[in-house]
Amino acid sequence: MDKRRKQQRQEAITRILGSISVYSQEELLLRLAEEGFELTQATLSRDFREMKIAKTPDNAGNYYYRLPGIELPQTKKGKQGIMAPFSRHGLLSIDFSGQMAVIRVPAGYAKGIANDIDTNSINGVMGTLAGHDTVLMILYEHADKTDILQALKLLFDS
Secondary structure (H helix, E strand, O other): OOHHHHHHHHHHHHHHHHHOOEOOHHHHHHHHHHOOOOOOHHHHHHHHHHHOOEEEEOOOOOEEEEOOOOOOOOOOOOOOOOOHHHHOOOOOEEEEEOOEEEEEOOOOOHHHHHHHHHHOOOOOEEEEEEOOOEEEEEEOOOOOHHHHHHHHHHHHOO
16 A cells, blocks of 8 residues: 555545545545545544544534544533533433443444544543443443543543
8 A cells, every 4th residue: 555645535534635625535535535535434543533622512513523632512501510511412311330331322423423433542541332212331340430520520521
């Protein structure tokens, strides 16, 4: 693989994601093709991992790809307390039990939120399982739940 071509492709990805909201890999593949980059979905996925690109919700609850370090759109603050920042981006509640946490989310959002948690490699989180409106987060034995809550706030709070 030509490293220069890969660098050019990743620069194009950065430029595209920095200028418009992209909601699917297919949409990005089409935009890249318009710029002369023919690649597979698997190659794009590898680029996403290397570039730490995450799929996150916008104000309307639609998931789009964003570059690391790009702030999420601001929303009006309504609820107060520990769950206030989470509820704006899909997390409704978190309950810990031993080395597990059950996260309640709006119907249909569990897979996207579980992916966000897994992609961001939160310290103390072994992995997640997603249902329709629930995410099961499995923690390492000596995980600090306060640190995990703080990491989730950073991830889901704008």
